[in-house]
Amino acid sequence: QVQLVESGGGVVQPGTSLRLSCTASGYTFSRHGLHWVRQAPGKGLEWVALIWYDGSKKFYGDSVKGRFTISRDNSRDTLYLQMDSLRAEDTAMYFCARLLGNIVDYWGQGTLVTVSS
Amino acid sequence: DIQMTQSPSSLSASVGDRVTITCQASHDISNDLNWYQQKPGKAPKLLISDTWNRETGVPSRFSGIGSGTYFTLTISSLQPEDIATYYCQHYGRLPAIPALTFGGGTKVEIK
Numbered sequence: 001q002v003q004l005v006e007s008g009g010g011v012v013q014p015g016t017s018l019r020l021s022c023t024a025s026g027y028t029f030s031r032h033g034l035h036w037v038r039q040a041p042g043k044g045l046e047w048v049a050l051i052w053y054d055g056s057k058k059f060y061g062d063s064v065k066g067r068f069t070i071s072r073d074n075s076r077d078t079l080y081l082q083m084d085s086l087r088a089e090d091t092a093m094y095f096c097a098r099l100l101g102n103i104v105d106y107w108g109q110g111t112l113v114t115v116s117s
Numbered sequence: 118d119i120q121m122t123q124s125p126s127s128l129s130a131s132v133g134d135r136v137t138i139t140c141q142a143s144h145d146i147s148n149d150l151n152w153y154q155q156k157p158g159k160a161p162k163l164l165i166s167d168t169w170n171r172e173t174g175v176p177s178r179f180s181g182i183g184s185g186t187y188f189t190l191t192i193s194s195l196q197p198e199d200i201a202t203y204y205c206q207h208y209g210r211l212p213a214i215p216a217l218t219f220g221g222g223t224k225v226e227i228k
Contacts, residue, residue: 003220037217044204044220044221045153045155045204045206045217045219045222046221047217047218047219047220049215050215050216050217057215059215063218093158095161101141101158102149102151102167102208102210103151103163103166103167103177103208104151104161104163104206104208104217105163107160107161107162108160109159110160111160
Protein backbone atom coordinates (compact mmCIF):
# COMPACT_ATOMS: atom_id res chain seq x y z
CA GLN A 1 0.00 0.00 0.00
CA VAL A 2 1.05 3.58 -0.60
CA GLN A 3 2.90 5.13 2.32
CA LEU A 4 4.43 8.56 2.76
CA VAL A 5 6.55 9.16 5.84
CA GLU A 6 7.79 12.64 6.72
CA SER A 7 10.77 13.37 8.93
CA GLY A 8 13.11 16.18 9.88
CA GLY A 9 10.82 18.41 11.89
CA GLY A 10 11.87 19.99 15.17
CA VAL A 11 12.26 23.17 17.16
CA VAL A 12 14.46 25.83 15.56
CA GLN A 13 15.17 29.51 16.06
CA PRO A 14 13.95 32.24 13.71
CA GLY A 15 16.28 32.86 10.81
CA THR A 16 17.68 29.35 10.76
CA SER A 17 17.19 26.49 8.29
CA LEU A 18 15.68 23.03 8.33
CA ARG A 19 15.29 20.27 5.75
CA LEU A 20 12.28 18.00 5.72
CA SER A 21 12.18 14.62 4.02
CA CYS A 22 9.31 12.48 2.82
CA THR A 23 10.06 8.86 1.98
CA ALA A 24 7.58 7.03 -0.21
CA SER A 25 6.81 3.35 -0.65
CA GLY A 26 4.18 1.13 -2.23
CA TYR A 27 4.12 2.77 -5.65
CA THR A 28 6.41 3.94 -8.47
CA PHE A 29 7.71 7.15 -6.96
CA SER A 30 8.94 8.68 -10.21
CA ARG A 31 5.47 8.65 -11.79
CA HIS A 32 3.78 11.14 -9.49
CA GLY A 33 4.08 14.77 -8.59
CA LEU A 34 4.23 15.65 -4.91
CA HIS A 35 3.04 18.52 -2.77
CA TRP A 36 3.99 19.92 0.58
CA VAL A 37 1.02 21.22 2.55
CA ARG A 38 1.20 22.74 6.02
CA GLN A 39 -1.19 23.32 8.86
CA ALA A 40 -0.50 25.80 11.65
CA PRO A 41 -1.75 24.74 15.09
CA GLY A 42 -5.54 24.96 15.17
CA LYS A 43 -5.70 26.38 11.64
CA GLY A 44 -6.61 25.24 8.17
CA LEU A 45 -4.58 23.72 5.35
CA GLU A 46 -2.12 25.84 3.38
CA TRP A 47 -0.42 24.73 0.18
CA VAL A 48 3.37 25.17 0.27
CA ALA A 49 4.92 23.72 -2.88
CA LEU A 50 4.58 21.27 -5.75
CA ILE A 51 7.18 19.38 -7.76
CA TRP A 52 6.56 17.58 -11.00
CA TYR A 53 7.07 13.79 -11.21
CA ASP A 54 10.48 14.26 -12.84
CA GLY A 55 11.50 17.37 -10.94
CA SER A 56 11.31 19.50 -14.09
CA LYS A 57 8.82 21.99 -12.70
CA LYS A 58 8.44 23.47 -9.24
CA PHE A 59 5.82 25.84 -7.86
CA TYR A 60 5.60 27.68 -4.55
CA GLY A 61 3.05 29.44 -2.43
CA ASP A 62 3.52 33.18 -2.01
CA SER A 63 4.30 32.92 1.69
CA VAL A 64 7.35 30.68 1.13
CA LYS A 65 8.59 31.77 -2.29
CA GLY A 66 12.30 32.62 -2.20
CA ARG A 67 12.81 30.95 1.19
CA PHE A 68 11.78 27.31 0.63
CA THR A 69 13.05 24.89 -2.03
CA ILE A 70 11.31 21.69 -3.02
CA SER A 71 13.33 18.87 -4.57
CA ARG A 72 13.25 15.13 -5.04
CA ASP A 73 15.57 12.19 -5.51
CA ASN A 74 13.79 9.57 -7.59
CA SER A 75 16.60 7.08 -6.99
CA ARG A 76 15.87 7.27 -3.25
CA ASP A 77 12.06 7.62 -3.47
CA THR A 78 12.40 10.73 -1.37
CA LEU A 79 10.96 14.24 -1.46
CA TYR A 80 12.61 17.16 0.29
CA LEU A 81 11.73 20.62 1.50
CA GLN A 82 14.63 22.92 2.28
CA MET A 83 13.38 25.71 4.52
CA ASP A 84 15.59 28.77 4.97
CA SER A 85 15.11 32.04 6.84
CA LEU A 86 12.46 30.45 9.00
CA ARG A 87 9.90 32.66 10.72
CA ALA A 88 7.55 32.13 13.63
CA GLU A 89 4.65 31.98 11.17
CA ASP A 90 6.21 28.91 9.53
CA THR A 91 5.35 26.93 12.66
CA ALA A 92 3.11 24.12 11.45
CA MET A 93 2.64 20.46 10.77
CA TYR A 94 4.09 19.76 7.34
CA PHE A 95 2.48 17.06 5.21
CA CYS A 96 3.72 15.58 1.98
CA ALA A 97 0.99 14.44 -0.38
CA ARG A 98 0.87 12.56 -3.67
CA LEU A 99 -0.63 14.06 -6.79
CA LEU A 100 -2.85 11.92 -9.00
CA GLY A 101 -4.25 13.89 -11.91
CA ASN A 102 -5.87 16.86 -10.22
CA ILE A 103 -6.40 15.29 -6.82
CA VAL A 104 -4.22 14.56 -3.81
CA ASP A 105 -4.91 10.95 -3.06
CA TYR A 106 -2.41 10.03 -0.32
CA TRP A 107 -1.00 12.04 2.55
CA GLY A 108 1.72 11.38 5.07
CA GLN A 109 1.09 11.78 8.78
CA GLY A 110 3.12 14.97 8.97
CA THR A 111 6.19 16.32 10.75
CA LEU A 112 5.98 19.23 13.17
CA VAL A 113 8.13 22.33 12.72
CA THR A 114 8.26 24.86 15.52
CA VAL A 115 10.06 28.15 15.00
CA SER A 116 10.65 29.87 18.30
CA SER A 117 13.33 31.81 20.10
CA ASP B 118 -5.97 33.82 -7.69
CA ILE B 119 -9.01 31.71 -6.95
CA GLN B 120 -10.38 31.93 -3.42
CA MET B 121 -12.49 29.19 -1.82
CA THR B 122 -15.02 30.20 0.85
CA GLN B 123 -16.59 27.55 3.03
CA SER B 124 -19.60 27.88 5.30
CA PRO B 125 -20.39 27.42 8.03
CA SER B 126 -17.04 27.39 9.81
CA SER B 127 -18.52 25.05 12.39
CA LEU B 128 -21.76 23.26 13.06
CA SER B 129 -23.31 21.09 15.72
CA ALA B 130 -25.90 18.49 14.77
CA SER B 131 -27.53 15.38 16.19
CA VAL B 132 -26.84 11.82 15.13
CA GLY B 133 -29.07 11.07 12.16
CA ASP B 134 -29.36 14.70 11.04
CA ARG B 135 -28.77 15.79 7.47
CA VAL B 136 -25.75 18.11 7.29
CA THR B 137 -24.81 20.35 4.38
CA ILE B 138 -21.54 22.26 3.93
CA THR B 139 -21.14 24.81 1.18
CA CYS B 140 -18.08 25.94 -0.73
CA GLN B 141 -18.00 28.94 -3.05
CA ALA B 142 -15.27 29.70 -5.55
CA SER B 143 -14.35 33.25 -6.52
CA HIS B 144 -14.25 32.24 -10.20
CA ASP B 145 -15.78 29.50 -12.30
CA ILE B 146 -13.85 26.29 -11.60
CA SER B 147 -16.11 23.96 -13.58
CA ASN B 148 -16.24 20.79 -11.47
CA ASP B 149 -12.62 20.91 -10.27
CA LEU B 150 -13.56 20.60 -6.64
CA ASN B 151 -12.53 17.98 -4.10
CA TRP B 152 -13.57 17.35 -0.49
CA TYR B 153 -11.36 16.12 2.33
CA GLN B 154 -12.12 14.91 5.84
CA GLN B 155 -9.61 15.51 8.61
CA LYS B 156 -9.98 13.93 12.01
CA PRO B 157 -8.05 15.36 14.99
CA GLY B 158 -4.38 14.52 14.87
CA LYS B 159 -4.67 12.84 11.49
CA ALA B 160 -3.85 13.67 7.90
CA PRO B 161 -6.66 14.72 5.58
CA LYS B 162 -8.45 11.95 3.73
CA LEU B 163 -9.91 12.36 0.25
CA LEU B 164 -13.68 11.84 0.33
CA ILE B 165 -14.98 13.15 -2.99
CA SER B 166 -13.18 14.16 -6.18
CA ASP B 167 -14.36 16.17 -9.17
CA THR B 168 -17.40 17.47 -7.29
CA TRP B 169 -19.33 14.21 -6.94
CA ASN B 170 -17.06 11.14 -7.31
CA ARG B 171 -17.03 9.33 -3.99
CA GLU B 172 -13.73 7.56 -3.28
CA THR B 173 -13.65 3.81 -2.73
CA GLY B 174 -14.72 2.95 0.79
CA VAL B 175 -16.42 6.26 1.53
CA PRO B 176 -19.92 5.66 2.89
CA SER B 177 -22.82 6.47 0.59
CA ARG B 178 -24.19 8.98 3.12
CA PHE B 179 -21.55 11.41 1.79
CA SER B 180 -22.43 13.15 -1.46
CA GLY B 181 -21.23 16.13 -3.41
CA ILE B 182 -22.89 18.34 -5.98
CA GLY B 183 -22.31 21.62 -7.75
CA SER B 184 -20.59 23.31 -10.64
CA GLY B 185 -19.06 26.63 -11.55
CA THR B 186 -18.78 28.55 -8.31
CA TYR B 187 -21.15 26.83 -5.89
CA PHE B 188 -20.64 23.38 -4.38
CA THR B 189 -22.04 21.40 -1.48
CA LEU B 190 -21.06 18.37 0.57
CA THR B 191 -23.97 16.60 2.24
CA ILE B 192 -23.93 13.97 4.96
CA SER B 193 -27.39 12.43 4.71
CA SER B 194 -27.43 10.93 8.20
CA LEU B 195 -24.71 12.14 10.56
CA GLN B 196 -22.85 9.41 12.42
CA PRO B 197 -20.53 9.74 15.43
CA GLU B 198 -17.54 8.71 13.30
CA ASP B 199 -18.18 11.70 11.00
CA ILE B 200 -16.88 14.12 13.63
CA ALA B 201 -14.11 15.90 11.78
CA THR B 202 -13.19 19.04 9.92
CA TYR B 203 -14.11 19.08 6.24
CA TYR B 204 -12.23 21.03 3.59
CA CYS B 205 -13.08 21.81 0.02
CA GLN B 206 -10.14 22.13 -2.34
CA HIS B 207 -9.51 23.32 -5.89
CA TYR B 208 -6.46 22.44 -7.95
CA GLY B 209 -5.29 25.04 -10.40
CA ARG B 210 -4.44 24.04 -13.93
CA LEU B 211 -1.64 25.23 -16.18
CA PRO B 212 -0.95 27.87 -17.40
CA ALA B 213 -2.10 29.07 -13.98
CA ILE B 214 -0.03 27.90 -11.02
CA PRO B 215 -1.27 24.39 -10.20
CA ALA B 216 -1.62 25.26 -6.52
CA LEU B 217 -3.95 23.58 -4.08
CA THR B 218 -6.46 26.12 -2.81
CA PHE B 219 -8.37 25.06 0.28
CA GLY B 220 -11.48 26.41 1.87
CA GLY B 221 -11.23 27.48 5.49
CA GLY B 222 -12.76 24.27 6.79
CA THR B 223 -15.98 23.28 8.51
CA LYS B 224 -15.75 21.66 11.91
CA VAL B 225 -18.59 19.19 12.47
CA GLU B 226 -19.55 18.27 16.02
CA ILE B 227 -22.26 16.15 17.61
CA LYS B 228 -24.93 18.00 19.58
